Amino acid sequence: xxxxxxxxxxxxxxxxxxxxxxxxxxxxxxxxxxxxxxxxxxxxxxxxxxxxxxxxxxxxxxxxxxxxxxxxxxxxxxxxxxxxxxxxxxxxxxxxxxxxxxxxxxxxxxxxxxxxxxxxxxxxxxxxxxxxxxxxxxxxxxxxxxxxxxxxxxxxxxxxxxxxxxxxxxxxxxxxxxxxxxxxxxxxxxxxxxxxxxxxxxxxxxxxxxxxxxxxxxxxxxxxxxxxxxxxxxxxxxxxxxxxxxxxxxxxxxxxxxxxxxxxxxxxxxxxxxxxxxxxxxxxxxxxxxxxxxxxxxxxxxxxxxxxxxxxxxxxxxxxxxxxxxxxx
Numbered sequence: 001x002x003x004x005x006x007x008x009x010x011x012x013x014x015x016x017x018x019x020x021x022x023x024x025x026x027x028x029x030x031x032x033x034x035x036x037x038x039x040x041x042x043x044x045x046x047x048x049x050x051x052x053x054x055x056x057x058x059x060x061x062x063x064x065x066x067x068x069x070x071x072x073x074x075x076x077x078x079x080x081x082x083x084x085x086x087x088x089x090x091x092x093x094x095x096x097x098x099x100x101x102x103x104x105x106x107x108x109x110x111x112x113x114x115x116x117x118x119x120x121x122x123x124x125x126x127x128x129x130x131x132x133x134x135x136x137x138x139x140x141x142x143x144x145x146x147x148x149x150x151x152x153x154x155x156x157x158x159x160x161x162x163x164x165x166x167x168x169x170x171x172x173x174x175x176x177x178x179x180x181x182x183x184x185x186x187x188x189x190x191x192x193x194x195x196x197x198x199x200x201x202x203x204x205x206x207x208x209x210x211x212x213x214x215x216x217x218x219x220x221x222x223x224x225x226x227x228x229x230x231x232x233x234x235x236x237x238x239x240x241x242x243x244x245x246x247x248x249x250x251x252x253x254x255x256x257x258x259x260x261x262x263x264x265x266x267x268x269x270x271x272x273x274x275x276x277x278x279x280x281x282x283x284x285x286x287x288x289x290x291x292x293x294x295x296x297x298x299x300x301x302x303x304x305x306x307x308x309x310x311x312x313x314x315x316x317x318x319x320x321x322x323x324x325x326x327x328x329x
Contacts, residue, residue: 003086004033008045011076011083012092016043027229034095042095044071047088055228056081056091057133058124058205066120068218071096071226096224101215102252108261109221115243115265117225122204122236130233136203137234139194141187141282147289148184152177154296165305169295169312176316180288183325187281190274201272203233211242211249237275241283244271245324248283250314280325287315288322 005016016035023032030048037043059070060081071093075081082089106114124130156177158170173180194200207214208230216224232238243262246253254262263269294300294308314320323329 001033004031004045004047004090005035007047007083007085007090008035008043008092011085011090012074013077014043014074014092019045042097043074044093044095046091047085048091049088050229051082051089052133052135052229053081054134054231056093057130058121058207058231059093059225059228061124061130061205062121065124066117068222069117069120069224070228071224096216096218096226098216098218098224101212101217101223102249106212106217106223106258107220110217110223111258111261112265113221113223114215115262115267117223117265118207118210118239119266121207121225122239124205126203126205126233130205134205134231134233137232137238139191139278141191141278141285144282144285144289145184145188148180148285151289151292152180155292158296163298165295165302165309166298169292169309172313172316173292176322179316179322179326180284183281183284183322186325187278187285190278190281193274194278197274200275201235201237204236206232206234206236206238208232208234208238209242210239211247212252213249235272235275236269237271238279240266240269240271241276241279244276245280245329246319248287248321250317250320253319277325280321280329284315284321284325288312291315 001019005019008014008016014035014037017038018036019033021031022034027048029050030046033045033047035043035045056073060073063070063072073081074092074094076083082091101110152173155170155173158166162170207225207228209227210225214225214227216226218224242248243254243259291308291312295305295312297305315322
């Protein structure tokens with residue numbers, strides 16, 4: 001902890017009096033800490049292998065026009081967004097105090113605030129700074145197709161000597177394998193269609209992972225969006241698929257009423273069905289590949305593996321993303 005605090009002091013000019021590790025979520029390439037200075041101001045400190053500034057440029061731009069909607073970025077002493085330290089990058093933002101949106105059902109006003117926040121994000125002008133720093137959508141699902149194929153080989157290779165979690169994963173995967181490959185092939189086919197289309201919506205700043213786990217409730221009518229690490233310039237459907245149709249969390253699907261409350265804040269929208277389906281397909285491939293890889297690994301914590309197995313089962317279940325990505329979903 002001392003070296004992290006020392007780096008923050010050196011590069012960001014903040015003297016932390018307390019620093020503690022916190023759960024970094026699914027990002028295995030980052031260590032996350034909560035720090036406090038002598039005035040009681042809280043900071044989120046991330047030491048990451050990710051060298052992209054997109055996850056800081058977009059929230060900084062949004063925060064400039066809509067204060068209180070993001071974690072404020074703390075720049076380095078020399079005005080940079082990241083500091084290079086010990087082979088990784090160090091980023092600091094203000095800590096957001098509030099209640100995780102997944103901790104309890106959002107009220108109508110909070111769903112509407114969530115919709116209003118995403119609408120404001122999508123209206124942030126795409127200037128030169130964003131164009132340079134933020135990757136643009138290319139409609140290339142290759143990364144997740146390859147990850148899925150690797151996971152499929154690993155899961156179907158589970159043998160009689162496997163442990164209980166590996167066996168359960170293999171059983172569920174086998175039962176849903178035809179549907180998984182249908183989604184895989186659909187993602188590839190739609191990518192080709194979308195690359196040929198000349199009528200796609202203009203790209204806008206997208207969070208790209210705005211599920212409720214990345215939403216903090218800070219008041220009766222206020223929410224904050226955190227963790228912009230996957231930020232991209234893409235059509236709005238890239239974000240809207242996290243709510244429309246129920247969203248990506250099978251254990252906390254957005255009901256039709258909640259979707260309507262969200263749209264009260266976001267505004268009228270006529271989503272492009274091919275874009276929504278493409279993003280659902282690629283997200284399904286991403287989720288099952290990453291989650292299955294964790295569940296299979298006997299070197300990892302048993303509880304973490306069991307949790308990831310449950311998530312895979314959720315994706316494959318009747319309320320999961322796989323069902324939304326397939327025809328009729």
